[in-house]
Amino acid sequence: MDKNKYLAINEVIKQQFYLKYNRVLSSTEEIILEGSIENLSYEQIANKLYMSSGTVRNIASKFWSQLSELYHEKITKINCKYIIENILKSEENQENKSLSLIEINSENINDNQGIIMIIDDYIENLKILKQLLEKEGYQVRSARSAKMAFLSLEESLPDLILLDILMPNISGYEMCKIIKTDRKTSHIPIIFISALNDTIDKVKGFELGACDYITKPFEEIEVLLRVSHQIKLKNQTLRLEEDIKQHEKTIEMLYQSRSILASVLNNSCCGIAVLEAIRSPENAHIIDFKYYLINPIFANIFNINNLELITLVDSLKQCNFSQLAWIQEFIKVVKNNIDFRDIFLFKGQNYQMNVNKLGDGITINIIPLI
Structure with missing residues (x-):
């Protein structure tokens, strides 16, 4: 094959390869293509590249696979010259080829x-x-x-x-x-x-x-x-x-x-807490609440030192509260979106508790009464 014809084939492949895969041919792929068109063996191509024939075969295998996908026809080292020459002949003229490429990629x-x-x-x-x-x-x-x-x-x-x-x-x-x-x-x-x-x-x-x-x-x-x-x-x-x-x-x-x-929160005179509902894995009913956020006043009232290790029921039990019935009221707040109010005595101090729904949980605001 004369040099001008090879350059024409090489240019067509480079353009269409870039359009298809958004990358240019590597120098190794160009030499593999040129060697295949010249009917060189993989050993001869490998000598040109100063690489082992096994490495060249692996690179060539991927290259032929991409060319086959590009032209919708099985292309190998043996038939690449014949197929690519036919592809080049099928292009009626450069103007029509450029027009078709522009239409495809407009x-x-x-x-x-x-x-x-x-x-x-x-x-x-x-x-x-x-x-x-x-x-x-x-x-x-x-x-x-x-x-x-x-x-x-x-x-x-x-x-x-x-x-x-x-x-x-x-x-x-x-x-x-x-x-x-x-x-x-x-x-x-x-x-x-x-x-x-x-x-x-x-x-x-x-x-x-x-x-x-x-x-x-x-x-x-x-x-x-x-x-x-x-x-x-x-x-x-x-x-x-x-x-x-x-x-x-x-x-x-x-x-x-x-x-x-x-x-x-830290400077408030009221106890403030945000809790998230704990639901049963069997029926998704609320069975308890876990603490998400508390301020120092709330932590002091309920003697809470670690949010991750204690639930609402645990904190009420460790403070010897008798108001475990609160749990049911808190569940109603989440289910029915109805606020809950109560006044309770703790360590000689009266407190007012305001409970409101927040997402799948509640907020508790405890205000000391004078």
Whole structure:
């Protein structure tokens, strides 16, 4: 197979693979594909990759499985060349292919408003990208030099930067490093632009903070999908950060409310308690109440030291109260939502008890009478 035909097949697979699985082919997968098209054995492919043939077979097995799912046909190392050639022939022309891809993925690129900055010294690239992105509703700013780009960033920040790697005076890698080390601009996602035949160091680009690559000549659907994906990620990140801030505010308000409540309870001259109903596992009838919250006055009256180890019945028994009949009255409060009032004598002091329903439990307010 001639080199141009292989490049065409490789490009089609890369685009459709990205659309299906939202990831690019790894360098290992590309070499496996190229070796299979050239009818190389797994041992020969493994030598190219400096890997064991067993490892290459495992990677290839997953790769063929994904290609089979992509093209709805069983693809293996043996038949991949024949099937992919037929797939390539079935594409009537590049224009119709791009149209079909856009129709399939229109929901992925619609309604994506955002500000895009394009940094490229080649004016033709700026025109192509600007026209393409503005047609989709994006606001586009362009800069032909690093100086113009940094001046523009000082005025206002974009949602995404498309940055050419081969810039005069200062490279795209250096510009990326400057942008990512500045606290003001470090959050802006950067997609590198490079020619298909350029030697680029992708690892270096990702280490500097780039999030993706776009190759020249531009494929419209690829550009739109990659841009749309990064804009969506940025918007999701902003929403998540806003949710986190709101959550932190809620926690702070809750903490303040609990502090205020604790202060009111601890300084009240009345005994206050919140109890939750304990229900029978057999018939769900209320058989007792467990303490959820008490203040110091209530704890002192009923001699309660540990909320988790004592129920209402236990606390009444240990204080030698004869008012165990209260339990039935408290149950009526929960069942019928009718308040209960009583006056009782304890250690020479008269108290008034007010009991009210609260959820599947009750609140008890004990007021000393003079």
